[in-house]
Amino acid sequence: MMKKGTVARCAVGIVGGLMLAGVGTAAFAEFPNADDAGAVDVTVDIAPTQSGALSLTVAGTQTTLTENGTTASFRQFTGALPNVTVTDTRTDVPAGVFWYVTGQASDFVGTAGQPNITPDHLGWTPQVLTPNNGEVSEGDAVGTSIDGGANGVGLVSQELLALSLDSADAQATSGQWTANADLVLKTPVTVAPGSYTSTLTLSLFEDAY
Template identity: 80%
Template sequence: MMKKSMVARCAAGVVGGLLLTGVGVAAFADPTENGTGDVDVSVEIAPTDDGSLSLTVAGTTSTLTENGTTASYRQFTGALPNVTVTDTREDVAPGVFWYVTGQASDFVGSAGQPNITPDHLGWTPRVVTANNGEVSEGDTVDTSIDGGANGVGLVGQELLALALDSAEAQAASGQWTANADLVLKTPVTVAPGSYTSTVTLSLFEDSY
């Protein structure tokens, strides 16, 4: 009789222990937040002196005036402001080169005239700073009025480029300036009025 009673008490103790353990787990599963604190982390990072590659344009406007019109087309000429590439880097990997392109938008009329598309605008680039052949100007780009294989207008044409002669050649630091003669040719039937286009000049870097 005594043994049976002891077994019963042991069983009850085990069950009670399990119940107590379960209550403890439930309490920690649902914590209570008793406050918060914020920490502002700041750092000042000094500029490096490794140099940079950059593009600047001397002006933001260019006006074309009528010049050289014929019985076949109307022609308007002007000039692109000076475009300067500056490379102050001392350590550029071999075969890395840069180039500048020009992309014209439609000429949009101020009075709702039909647009004049970019293929009607051409240019003749030229380097205007002395150099030892490390840079070169892009090719002359003709208009669609001129026709021919190069008569595509300013649709992403090259203005100026670093001229590396091999994948082993290394870019030189320096500053170079180029500009371009602009020419717009339109049909003689073009609607009169004021037109505006934007030529976007972009500096890219690539490698062999």
């Protein structure tokens, strides 16, 4: 590609130089000979661009958590993430690369000025809905800070929803993969009542080994 681009630029430069020289010659020639002329064929090879794309879509822009499973120790609210679909329509998928989808939540902000509920109180359990033989797998369940333990971190940083270990294998097998997750919010029993809103950001990345 780089060599062809260089050749194209050089060829155009040469033609421009010939045209300027011709103009200069015409200015000094008292009787130019119309039969004395030259021509230059300009050739360029332009490679086709890669067709298709790797993209992410989400089936909805909001979801609601409802109280379910509250105990004397904490209050619990559950719901579901809308379906998240990764589509790969590329005709040529690079070898040695993989894609993955992550999720990260912001603070739950109260509409009446209640203290924020931090995202470590929100966890999820991902699942891949598209049948497959391991080309794409779901991320680990992420607990909340109320649960504690090594995985009780909540969706504070970019937590894994789904992973393709090889983009080429996934694209060849299906070309479209759907995943979602069960969501759970756990708060202290002393949490202030009212309506809260958080933004859960889903991101698609492709990287190389």
